[in-house]
Amino acid sequence: MVVRGVDLRVMLRRTSRVEFLQDVAYERVEGDVRDAGSLAKAVEGVDVIVHLAVLTTAISERLFNEVNAIGTANLVSAARQAGVKRFVYVSSLAAQGPNPDRDTLVVDPPRPVSAYGRSKLAGEHPVLAAQEDMSVAVVRPAAVYGQRDRALVPLYRMGKLGVVPVYGDGKNLLSWIHVQDAADAIVDATLADGPTGALYFISDGGFYTWLDLVDAFGRAWGRRPRVLRGPGQLFAAAGYAGGVVQVVSRRALTLTPDQIRHMRARFWICDNTAVSADLGWKPKISLDDGFASTLAWYREQRWL
Secondary structure (H helix, E strand, O other): OHHHOOOOEEEEOOOOOOHHHOOOOOEEEEOOOOOHHHHHHHHOOOOEEEEOOOOOOOOOHHHHHHHHHHHHHHHHHHHHHHOOOEEEEEOOHHHOOOOOOOOOOOOOOOOOOOHHHHHHHHHHHHHHOOOOOOEEEEEEEOEEEOOOOOOOHHHHHHHHHOEEEEEOOOOOEEOEEEHHHHHHHHHHHHHOOOOOOEEEEEOOOOOEEHHHHHHHHHHHHOOOOEEEEEOHHHHHHHHHHHHHHHHHHOOOOOOOHHHHHHHHOOEEOOOOHHHHHHHOOOOOOOHHHHHHHHHHHHHHOOOO
């Protein structure tokens, strides 16, 4: 946004990590989407809002909804009262749910299969309902990877050790997008004069199996790790165990029954038809280039 000459205000919590914002010129304001009273100052005098605040792991559906659904509604309400002109909500492919087959890229009505997906879908509703007062758009990225992402570090570390476990036969299809392409698409949706109420899926345009991803990692690393195919029952048991540990420890984990439901789905895919037609956006980073640059960055940061 700054690169395009936009004055940037960032709403952060008091505990937010800002090490990657050191080279960015921005005005900081403290707030929390769960605290409706803290939002008025954050949105005062703002023309455009990009809503990126999200909870991706939680110990209960209630907590997901507090941030992703109710928190979004709070921010939309504050934006309407402040006279904001455009509001872009970054949702998720999880809000739609998996595809029934390779040819059905848009599932309507959506059928999310996780608490996270349901909370993100619930967050879309107040955004789209605000069209009478401001221009709005919803962006649903596919799986995002790249520099600064910690979620996939364990996968890279296993690949470094020479083995990567995959669900079943490893042939479930996924859409992916590099973080830089995702950021460019979101900025385009924010600054372009796009139609209000638009729903944009974004990905790099390819469909990849987990085996394809392992191959891409191998090309970036210089040697292909061994694929360890795990039966669905084994993953289900691990997910169930993770769910139990999560409840007992009151600490959010990544491997849960919901995550296994995501892994079990045969198709998590989308295309770029709408965003390309409306905004002219096109992905620039191939899977191979994306994996190579991500791996280089992880090494530079000593995350691997």
